[in-house]
Amino acid sequence: MAKKRDYYEVLGVDKKATAEEIKRAYRKLAKESHPDLHPNDKTAEARFREINEANEVLSDPQKRATYDQFGMDGPPQMGGFGGFGGFDAGSFGGFDSIFDQLFGGGATRGQRRNAPMRGRDIQVNLRIEFEEAVFGTSKSIDFMRAENCDTCKGTGGKDGSAPETCSVCKGTGQIRSGSGFMVTLRTCTACGGTGQTIKNPCDTCKGSGRVRRKRTANFTIPPGADDGQVFVMSGQGEPGLNNGPNGDLLIAISVKPHKLFRREGTTLYLEMPISFTQAALGATVDIPTLKGKVSHKIPEGTQDGALFRIRGEGVQQLHGTARGDLVVRVKVEIPKKLNEKQKELLREFDKISSGKEYESRKGFLDKVKELLQA
Numbered sequence: 001m002a003k004k005r006d007y008y009e010v011l012g013v014d015k016k017a018t019a020e021e022i023k024r025a026y027r028k029l030a031k032e033s034h035p036d037l038h039p040n041d042k043t044a045e046a047r048f049r050e051i052n053e054a055n056e057v058l059s060d061p062q063k064r065a066t067y068d069q070f071g072m073d074g075p076p077q078m079g080g081f082g083g084f085g086g087f088d089a090g091s092f093g094g095f096d097s098i099f100d101q102l103f104g105g106g107a108t109r110g111q112r113r114n115a116p117m118r119g120r121d122i123q124v125n126l127r128i129e130f131e132e133a134v135f136g137t138s139k140s141i142d143f144m145r146a147e148n149c150d151t152c153k154g155t156g157g158k159d160g161s162a163p164e165t166c167s168v169c170k171g172t173g174q175i176r177s178g179s180g181f182m183v184t185l186r187t188c189t190a191c192g193g194t195g196q197t198i199k200n201p202c203d204t205c206k207g208s209g210r211v212r213r214k215r216t217a218n219f220t221i222p223p224g225a226d227d228g229q230v231f232v233m234s235g236q237g238e239p240g241l242n243n244g245p246n247g248d249l250l251i252a253i254s255v256k257p258h259k260l261f262r263r264e265g266t267t268l269y270l271e272m273p274i275s276f277t278q279a280a281l282g283a284t285v286d287i288p289t290l291k292g293k294v295s296h297k298i299p300e301g302t303q304d305g306a307l308f309r310i311r312g313e314g315v316q317q318l319h320g321t322a323r324g325d326l327v328v329r330v331k332v333e334i335p336k337k338l339n340e341k342q343k344e345l346l347r348e349f350d351k352i353s354s355g356k357e358y359e360s361r362k363g364f365l366d367k368v369k370e371l372l373q374a
């Protein structure tokens with residue numbers, strides 16, 4: 001085997017060439033030495049392979065870095081570039097693969113047409129109650145699914161007759177026109193790009209081999225599920241093609257808001273109004289939880305916006321056992337409508353107040369006083 005030339009030399013680029021420069025050099029050289037332009041020219045063919053091999057390594061940042069570090073021999077344990085990712089003869093896929101490389105691919109190759117293909121996933125959006133997400137629930141989910149037609153066993157042909165290779169495109173699904181570099185591919189209209197035609201289409205599915213059916217899946221939402229989560233029912237999607245695996249059924253959860261509680265992960269938040277006398281004197285109050293209520297003692301002198309944490313009254317961790325807390329934010333309500341008697345009592349209360357009862361206010365007034373004296 002002849003000693004390989006340096007890949008940078010092959011593409012005629014500098015060792016510091018950018019990815020864009022490498023791509024441009026490769027395209028230019030590949031076009032010049034394309035086998036179509038040099039029929040039966042073994043040298044041109046070898047040159048074309050050399051260019052492709054160099055490009056395959058230099059266009060891949062990881063392979064390029066390895067090449068820069070170890071050279072043609074590759075890292076010791078990898079056995080050189082011939083054995084890893086090199087453009088070996090076996091992967092020389094003929095015109096189609098070269099076409100893909102030159103023009104960015106996109107054209108599905110004819111021989112791939114019968115390869116097993118995974119069925120499509122189906123997504124179902126499921127809106128559930130706040131409590132259902134927190135505690136979990138079971139749901140029956142109706143959805144539509146394309147399935148193999150029973151009448152023709154998915155072949156699309158009457159009496160289960162197998163489809164025939166399309167005579168127009170010879171089964172490739174594409175029509176090629178032009179020559180050399182002016183080749184264009186278009187989808188075969190005779191078979192719609194499938195490469196196969198059905199002589200006597202099945203009456204049930206009109207030859208598609210598929211029918212849409214309503215299905216019901218029973219799904220258990222685990223406790224701790226949250227808004228925006230997607231659960232997967234494996235293999236419940238559409239059937240695969242050519243014995244490929246089924247797709248999945250994806251269940252996207254959206255949770256309705258709660259009248260009282262707000263949720264962040266496993267923590268529940270509750271805003272609870274209390275009276276200004278409860279705040280000043282302290283009180284034992286009933287705090288609602290998702291399961292009922294708990295009794296909680298609010299201390300004397302509780303401020304507006306004070307937070308209380310009720311342990312374990314939050315949400316259970318999804319797929320876990322830990323439980324979050326309920327965080328209660330106190331909102332001190334000042335009464336808006338008072339009768340004369342109430343007002344009188346409050347004036348009386350104010351009269352016997354020294355001002356020291358109001359810590360922040362006192363601090364504030366002291367600062368104002370300092371400011372005015374300065």
Ligand SMILES: [Zn+2]
Pocket residue numbers: 149150151152153154155156157202203204205206207208209210
């Ligand atoms: Zn059918």
Ligand SMILES: [Zn+2]
Pocket residue numbers: 166167168169170171172173174188189190191192193194195196
């Ligand atoms: Zn065709």
